[in-house]
Amino acid sequence: MPVSKELEQTNRTTMSRHSERGSYDRDVAYAILDEGMIAHVGFDAGNGVTVIPMTYARVDDSIVLHGAVASRWLGSFEGGQPVSVCVTLLDGLVLAQSAFSHSMNYRSVVLFGEASVVTDKDDKQRAFKAFLDHLVPGRWDDSRQPDARETEATVVLSVPIGEASVKIRSGPPKDAAKDLELGYWTGVIPLELTAGEPIADPAMNGDPAVPDYASGYKRGRGHN
Amino acid sequence: MPVSKELEQTNRTTMSRHSERGSYDRDVAYAILDEGMIAHVGFDAGNGVTVIPMTYARVDDSIVLHGAVASRWLGSFEGGQPVSVCVTLLDGLVLAQSAFSHSMNYRSVVLFGEASVVTDKDDKQRAFKAFLDHLVPGRWDDSRQPDARETEATVVLSVPIGEASVKIRSGPPKDAAKDLELGYWTGVIPLELTAGEPIADPAMNGDPAVPDYASGYKRGRGHN
Numbered sequence: 001m002p003v004s005k006e007l008e009q010t011n012r013t014t015m016s017r018h019s020e021r022g023s024y025d026r027d028v029a030y031a032i033l034d035e036g037m038i039a040h041v042g043f044d045a046g047n048g049v050t051v052i053p054m055t056y057a058r059v060d061d062s063i064v065l066h067g068a069v070a071s072r073w074l075g076s077f078e079g080g081q082p083v084s085v086c087v088t089l090l091d092g093l094v095l096a097q098s099a100f101s102h103s104m105n106y107r108s109v110v111l112f113g114e115a116s117v118v119t120d121k122d123d124k125q126r127a128f129k130a131f132l133d134h135l136v137p138g139r140w141d142d143s144r145q146p147d148a149r150e151t152e153a154t155v156v157l158s159v160p161i162g163e164a165s166v167k168i169r170s171g172p173p174k175d176a177a178k179d180l181e182l183g184y185w186t187g188v189i190p191l192e193l194t195a196g197e198p199i200a201d202p203a204m205n206g207d208p209a210v211p212d213y214a215s216g217y218k219r220g221r222g223h224n
Numbered sequence: 225m226p227v228s229k230e231l232e233q234t235n236r237t238t239m240s241r242h243s244e245r246g247s248y249d250r251d252v253a254y255a256i257l258d259e260g261m262i263a264h265v266g267f268d269a270g271n272g273v274t275v276i277p278m279t280y281a282r283v284d285d286s287i288v289l290h291g292a293v294a295s296r297w298l299g300s301f302e303g304g305q306p307v308s309v310c311v312t313l314l315d316g317l318v319l320a321q322s323a324f325s326h327s328m329n330y331r332s333v334v335l336f337g338e339a340s341v342v343t344d345k346d347d348k349q350r351a352f353k354a355f356l357d358h359l360v361p362g363r364w365d366d367s368r369q370p371d372a373r374e375t376e377a378t379v380v381l382s383v384p385i386g387e388a389s390v391k392i393r394s395g396p397p398k399d400a401a402k403d404l405e406l407g408y409w410t411g412v413i414p415l416e417l418t419a420g421e422p423i424a425d426p427a428m429n430g431d432p433a434v435p436d437y438a439s440g441y442k443r444g445r446g447h448n
Binding site: 011012017038042043044047048051052053055067068082083084085086090092093097098099100102104108110112128132135139140142143144145146150154172173175179180181183184185186187190191192194195196197199200201202203205206208209210211214217 | 236241264265268271272273274276277307309312316317321322323324328330363370378399403407408411412416417418419424427428430432433434438
């Protein structure tokens with residue numbers, strides 16, 4: 001079934017504040033999800049709300065997550081587990097005249113859904129490829145693919161991207177007119193996640209060339 | 225009451241996987257919290273688990289958060305609300321011989337506690353200063369401080385840092401001995417949040433100098 005271009009607007013995904021920053025455009029959400037590297041996943045497995053950082057990838061219209069079969073909390077996910085998944089990209093610090101008007105430039109997606117365990121072998125393999133190629137495009141082909149034991153030792157979870165919303169703030173500060181006379185410097189300090197020189201593994205055999213995807217690693221769109 | 229040097233190890237903060245990456249050292253947790261800029265906060269205000277990104281600061285042995293009084297979900301926090309707060313710093317991508325052994329270098333704190341509303345005016349003012357100086361040290365003195373209306377329009381929440389744990393991964397990949405013969409390049413792509421040239425606010429009056437804390441903005445410890 002083709003998904004709708006718009007995300008699902010519910011009581012939970014409707015913004016009560018700064019609705020001008022909100023969007024329900026699926027393509028906008030996907031661009032954020034594809035640039036992010038860590039998802040913060042919240043769930044209540046009977047012990048109160050827990051938020052943990054996880055790697056993830058987008059596969060079509062779902063988010064896939066993974067963990068070890070031996071992981072304590074994953075045991076609760078067997079029958080489907082309601083989760084909230086949040087991916088946030090920090091783009092800058094917004095310095096205003098008033099302390100109150102200081103802000104951040106950011107892009108975030110908040111998603112609600114049920115995480116279900118992926119059991120189909122092909123789907124699982126596809127998720128494994130997505131985890132790697134999401135972080136380092138091209139790396140899947142430059143690595144040994146999971147064997148049966150590794151595949152069985154890993155739980156892959158899938159959460160459909162449906163009930164979700166996007167929030168974006170960009171641009172300069174918005175001070176009240178009277179505050180502009182105060183005369184402080186105001187503006188944006190742009191922030192970006194950047195890569196340094198790759199550090200070779202001391203355990204590596206031989207001297208293979210550093211692949212382009214490592215030496216030229218780039219994420220995002222550069223300082224705006 | 226002086227807090228213990230160790231964080232509180234409970235069922236929720238005990239690691240079931242990779243316990244070698246875990247720590248309950250309060251100072252280690254504080255260093256991560258002081259470097260981070262966004263906390264992912266999870267709670268259930270009666271509508272299922274929700275995770276949202278928030279700015280925060282550490283004030284002594286507590287995390288302070290803030291939101292608008294008009295915010296829908298903050299209404300539920302009046303009587304104290306159980307939350308889970310997670311701060312994650314991404315330090316690198318770890319490329320191994322096997323897809324399975326790929327990993328990330330990161331430092332994270334996961335905290336459980338009850339968020340209570342800060343009502344004392346002095347404590348609130350202290351939190352406002354902490355929000356700004358946490359993000360841009362020195363900025364509080366270069367801005368107009370909150371007036372009565374702004375103070376009243378803002379809800380400040382405080383969560384004690386007690387039941388919490390730290391997880392850190394660093395260093396090269398750990399491949400199985402037999403995989404080292406595969407001959408792929410392996411190592412770490414270091415990642416860091418870096419600042420670009422400050423972008424002046426077009427609405428600014430006059431031409432004040434760019435402050436040093438903006439032109440020389442640095443976060444963290446550099447590419448490792």
